[in-house]
Amino acid sequence: MTIARVIVDVPSRETDRPFDYSVPDRLAPWTEIGSRVAVPFAGRTLQGIINGFAQESEVDVSRLKAVEDVLDALPPLTPELVELGGWISRRWLCPLIVALQVMLPSALKGRTEKYMALAEGVSEPDLTDESDAAIWNVFRQGKAVKWSALMQQFPDRGPLLKRWLKEGRLTERQQVEDRLSVKTVLTVFPPGEAELREMLAGIPARARKQREVLEYLIARPDPIAMADLAEAAGTTTSTVRALADRGALDIREVTEDRDPYEGRNFPASTPLQLTPAQHAAMNPIAGALKNREHRVFLLHGVTGSGKTEIYLQAIQQTLSQGREAIVLVPEIALTPQMVERFKSRFGERVAVLHSRLSHGERYDEWRKIREGRAQVAVGARSAVFAPFGNIGLIVIDEEHETSYKQEESPKYHARDVAVERARSHGAAVVLGSATPSLESYAAAHGDLSHGGEVRYISLPERVADRPLPAVHIVDMREELKMGNRAMFSRPLTDALRDRLEKREQTVLLLNRRGYATFVMCRSCGYTCTCPHCDISLTYHRGSQNLRCHYCGYAEAEPKVCPSCQSPHIRFFGTGTQKVEEALAAAFPGIRVIRMDVDTTSEKGSHEKWLTMFRNQEADVLLGTQMVAKGLDFPRVTLVGVLAADAALRLPDFRASERTFQLLTQVAGRAGRHELPGEVVVQTYDPEHISVASVQGHDYGGFVRHELAVRHALGYPPYGRLISLTFSHESVPMLISIGETFAKRMKERAHSLGIPSAAMPGDSEAMDVLGPVPSPIPRLKDRSRFQCMVKYRGTLDASALTAEVLRDMSDAVKRSGVQISVDVDPQMML
Numbered sequence: 001m002t003i004a005r006v007i008v009d010v011p012s013r014e015t016d017r018p019f020d021y022s023v024p025d026r027l028a029p030w031t032e033i034g035s036r037v038a039v040p041f042a043g044r045t046l047q048g049i050i051n052g053f054a055q056e057s058e059v060d061v062s063r064l065k066a067v068e069d070v071l072d073a074l075p076p077l078t079p080e081l082v083e084l085g086g087w088i089s090r091r092w093l094c095p096l097i098v099a100l101q102v103m104l105p106s107a108l109k110g111r112t113e114k115y116m117a118l119a120e121g122v123s124e125p126d127l128t129d130e131s132d133a134a135i136w137n138v139f140r141q142g143k144a145v146k147w148s149a150l151m152q153q154f155p156d157r158g159p160l161l162k163r164w165l166k167e168g169r170l171t172e173r174q175q176v177e178d179r180l181s182v183k184t185v186l187t188v189f190p191p192g193e194a195e196l197r198e199m200l201a202g203i204p205a206r207a208r209k210q211r212e213v214l215e216y217l218i219a220r221p222d223p224i225a226m227a228d229l230a231e232a233a234g235t236t237t238s239t240v241r242a243l244a245d246r247g248a249l250d251i252r253e254v255t256e257d258r259d260p261y262e263g264r265n266f267p268a269s270t271p272l273q274l275t276p277a278q279h280a281a282m283n284p285i286a287g288a289l290k291n292r293e294h295r296v297f298l299l300h301g302v303t304g305s306g307k308t309e310i311y312l313q314a315i316q317q318t319l320s321q322g323r324e325a326i327v328l329v330p331e332i333a334l335t336p337q338m339v340e341r342f343k344s345r346f347g348e349r350v351a352v353l354h355s356r357l358s359h360g361e362r363y364d365e366w367r368k369i370r371e372g373r374a375q376v377a378v379g380a381r382s383a384v385f386a387p388f389g390n391i392g393l394i395v396i397d398e399e400h401e402t403s404y405k406q407e408e409s410p411k412y413h414a415r416d417v418a419v420e421r422a423r424s425h426g427a428a429v430v431l432g433s434a435t436p437s438l439e440s441y442a443a444a445h446g447d448l449s450h451g452g453e454v455r456y457i458s459l460p461e462r463v464a465d466r467p468l469p470a471v472h473i474v475d476m477r478e479e480l481k482m483g484n485r486a487m488f489s490r491p492l493t494d495a496l497r498d499r500l501e502k503r504e505q506t507v508l509l510l511n512r513r514g515y516a517t518f519v520m521c522r523s524c525g526y527t528c529t530c531p532h533c534d535i536s537l538t539y540h541r542g543s544q545n546l547r548c549h550y551c552g553y554a555e556a557e558p559k560v561c562p563s564c565q566s567p568h569i570r571f572f573g574t575g576t577q578k579v580e581e582a583l584a585a586a587f588p589g590i591r592v593i594r595m596d597v598d599t600t601s602e603k604g605s606h607e608k609w610l611t612m613f614r615n616q617e618a619d620v621l622l623g624t625q626m627v628a629k630g631l632d633f634p635r636v637t638l639v640g641v642l643a644a645d646a647a648l649r650l651p652d653f654r655a656s657e658r659t660f661q662l663l664t665q666v667a668g669r670a671g672r673h674e675l676p677g678e679v680v681v682q683t684y685d686p687e688h689i690s691v692a693s694v695q696g697h698d699y700g701g702f703v704r705h706e707l708a709v710r711h712a713l714g715y716p717p718y719g720r721l722i723s724l725t726f727s728h729e730s731v732p733m734l735i736s737i738g739e740t741f742a743k744r745m746k747e748r749a750h751s752l753g754i755p756s757a758a759m760p761g762d763s764e765a766m767d768v769l770g771p772v773p774s775p776i777p778r779l780k781d782r783s784r785f786q787c788m789v790k791y792r793g794t795l796d797a798s799a800l801t802a803e804v805l806r807d808m809s810d811a812v813k814r815s816g817v818q819i820s821v822d823v824d825p826q827m828m829l
């Protein structure tokens with residue numbers, strides 16, 4: 001007997017192991033490692049993934065339950081991906097099912113549907129009222145009825161149905177169903193011409209419409225969608241059906257891909273002649289591909305240095321070897337412009353995966369990959385799981401981007417996953433960036449605490465000798481001293497006016513969405529905060545209320561200060577809307593496109609704004625982070641940054657790095673083509689290394705300074721972190737669990753002989769900080785404390801953490817404390 005080991009869809013620590021099921025003979029041909037199955041579990045039918053097979057089970061074979069169904073003809077996961085799931089669950093401490101689920105397109109995250117039907121041979125019950133009779137009638141038709149549909153139709157009849165179930169009048173059955181199925185089209189398959197003519201002869205002249213359909217098919221004997229055929233023959237689908245009923249035509253359901261780019265054509269592009277610098281950069285990558293070696297490259301190229309062309313040519317080479325390629329780009333940079341560059345080079349072979357597609361569209365793109373119809377996957381973070389079987393190359397563009405780390409479980413980093421997958425495929429990885437993360441930079445310079453060998457490739461200049469833009473730093477304190485209280489400094493105002501006259505374009509970046517959009521009392525300093533989360537409430541102009549971005553709490557804008565009754569309470573600081581108004585006031589007639597979370601929530605709006613800007617229907621593109629990345633517009637010659645230092649004060653050791661990266665990226669949007677560019681950066685902190693280094697495009701200077709700081713403090717890339725957040729309504733409960741954790745971790749380290757603080761010569765050290773209140777001390781009425789495991793060396797602190805948590809699991813369960821673990825956290829908030 002074949003026994004399948006199944007990981008069931010219950011994301012908890014207790015069920016985080018395979019369960020054994022027998023495989024009935026009828027299903028045996030369809031079950032493989034990676035198959036999705038429906039299995040009975042704790043009285044329900046659940047979805048699960050086959051993780052392996054066995055000949056024997058620890059469970060008594062007679063008590064073994066059977067797999068109920070196999071949900072896909074082709075397993076959605078390959079054995080390699082199932083194994084990768086195991087690696088992810090160990091690396092980032094999550095249940096295996098969570099790691100496997102993240103690899104499935106959302107359309108396949110099946111849910112259990114309950115069906116009810118009349119039991120056999122039942123008699124009619126006493127039907128006291130009308131709606132009882134109505135429900136009984138539904139069942140009397142003999143078919144199984146979906147529970148959710150029933151509840152919609154008869155919302156208050158739940159108890160009645162339950163009684164009928166108990167009385168044995170109804171039976172219940174569960175089934176796992178996908179959120180949606182593939183799109184199918186009824187298609188007519190005509191027989192050969194001779195048969196069609198024969199049929200035509202047999203149809204009486206008065207059935208004129210049927211004759212017309214046949215005549216149409218004789219002229220064009222290809223399969224055609226039924227609706228299209230009816231329309232072309234000037235009739236309705238019932239005529240076509242009538243012919244099918246006579247046995248003349250074959251009508252079948254054919255799956256059809258929803259093409260998210262339908263109606264768009266991408267002009268074909270051919271490889272550019274590489275510049276000597278690009279050529280030198282390409283060489284080692286081409287060598288690794290040719291030899292099918294697993295190698296990781298860091299391609300450090302300034303903005304506009306032609307990194308994308310290198311990706312394209314490396315992909316070309318990969319495809320010509322019959323292998324596949326994955327390209328990851330940050331979600332925010334996954335603009336139509338970026339997609340177009342890949343589509344126009346590789347056409348139909350490209351599948352695009354990003355969150356702005358509908359579930360169905362994403363599923364269709366995913367199927368192209370799984371069924372071998374696409375060889376290049378371009379997408380955001382989760383595209384790293386593209387179900388290819390023979391990967392030759394994985395490119396990660398803007399590798400420093402924080403969006404490659406998923407903030408909910410599984411809290412994986414796509415960069416690490418890419419390297420792990422590439423290792424098992426013998427594939428090359430290219431990490432590209434103008435501002436590499438300190439982790440990758442250090443790894444490429446042999447200065448690493450984790451990760452393998454990384455080869456450093458540099459492209460220090462822009463293509464075609466185009467200069468990097470000149471950067472002016474403007475000290476806003478000086479502006480104030482000179483009597484300028486406006487949002488725009490004089491140099492920025494002058495530069496803007498100049499561009500308007502020359503009909504050139506400007507990109508304006510407002511650092512951070514909702515920067516200081518809090519409400520503050522100018523008399524006493526009171527700020528409005530969320531009563532559940534201890535977070536400043538954000539002012540929303542549209543609805544004129546204050547909202548909490550964490551829990552959704554909302555309240556009306558106060559007219560007087562709740563604390564001192566002063567009327568001088570008002571919303572403070574600058575949001576994109578305010579900048580837009582200030583622009584309109586300062587430059588009458590100026591055409592501004594504002595891009596922020598509010599203006600881009602609608603599907604396709606992103607594309608719409610960027611196309612308008614490209615077509616020069618606006619003078620200024622104003623926005624948050626999303627205007628900083630990946631855009632390549634020839635007429636942009638000015639970039640302005642308002643409030644460069646806005647994020648420098650966040651309690652996060654990466655704040656400097658993030659700021660430097662953002663400023664450098666946005667500066668790189670200027671002067672990318674014939675026209676030279678200029679950048680104006682407004683700041684209250686011009687000496688800060690993150691701001692000052694942008695002026696000379698001095699990545700090297702910034703990195704040396706920042707690495708020294710990290711080294712001194714033992715932060716990544718020299719040390720590593722695991723952060724644990726404990727949450728509960730009661731603070732003493734939290735502290736007690738947090739302290740137990742810290743104490744046990746320290747005991748473990750001690751017994752393993754690992755020192756708590758690394759002396760200069762020590763190769764290993766581990767310390768546990770906290771518990772202390774989290775940067776967000778309260779969220780949704782739960783208090784939060786955190787512990788930070790800080791360590792260096794090769795010790796497996798994740799495994800140690802997992803062990804300690806396992807030992808504590810009973811106590812944790814009893815206390816009701818929730819623990820969330822983040823290995824290698826990117827966000828310290």
Ligand SMILES: Nc1ncnc2c1ncn2[C@@H]1O[C@H](COP(=O)(O)OP(=O)(O)OP(=O)(O)O)[C@@H](O)[C@H]1O
Binds near residue numbers: 302307
């Ligand atoms: N070999 C080449 N010959 C001519 N033009 C090139 C060549 N390589 C790239 N370009 C052009 O140079 C410009 C910048 O290139 P690209 O966008 O690839 O740079 P990048 O390094 O990816 O930039 P960023 O990191 O800022 O997005 C593009 O307009 C591109 O078409």
Ligand SMILES: [Zn+2]
Binds near residue numbers: 524525562565
């Ligand atoms: Zn006040």
Ligand SMILES: [Zn+2]
Binds near residue numbers: 531532551
């Ligand atoms: Zn809140």
